[in-house]
Amino acid sequence: MKRPRGLNHVAYVTTDTAATKRFYTEILGMKLVGHAIDDSVGSTGEQTRFLHTFFEMGDGSCIAFFEIEGQLLDHHDSPLPRWAPHLALSVGSMDELNAAHQRLLGEGIKVRGVIDHEGTWKSIYFFDPNGVRLELTYQVRQLNDDDAAAATTAVAQWISEHTTSTS
The missing domain is CATH 3.10.180.10 (2,3-Dihydroxybiphenyl 1,2-Dioxygenase, domain 1)
Known part of the structure; x- marks a missing residue:
């Protein structure tokens, strides 16, 4: 297998899309370039409503976030x-x-x-x-x-x- 040629996106969890959008667009200057919204997770089949947003960097790669209905924990709550x-x-x-x-x-x-x-x-x-x-x-x-x-x-x-x- 050839090594990957670059990063497409990395995904994190958000519990506040509005604050996330402001931070990445207004403070870091990234562009909101895409989204996905669905009632089920394609990669697992789980029935969960989510919004997946994509913020583009200068090289075209993205930082993405999932806001998942009912999910109250974010990265502040990690045990690491x-x-x-x-x-x-x-x-x-x-x-x-x-x-x-x-x-x-x-x-x-x-x-x-x-x-x-x-x-x-x-x-x-x-x-x-x-x-x-x-x-x-x-x-x-x-x-x-x-x-x-x-x-x-x-x-x-x-x-x-x-x-x-x-x-």
Whole structure:
């Protein structure tokens, strides 16, 4: 199988489509480009009414949300550490990252960063209204074969240290 050529969309849950639409269109500048509304879930056959919305980024890929009738929990309620699951979105320059940082602060959104990750990425972190942790990141340099080799070594070591005989 060939590797996928890119991201079409990633989907999250919302309990407030109005707040989600405002955040992604007015604050992050994305465009609402599509929706699906149905009384059953095509991929499972479950009888559940939902609205599925799609917000487009500059490269054509989307962040999507399901508002599911009767669903009262969102990503605020996850048992996972709040910092772990997140979506990193690219910006084209440090100027763009700094401008986004100021814009978010101006909207009253709590922002962490700018964080320097290994001299490769510079990032800011914040939450959307649904509790989805977002990262805006500027990639300072391209990853190369040395990075891939170091990652392969680190992953192999991690697996050897963290895998039990029953795994």
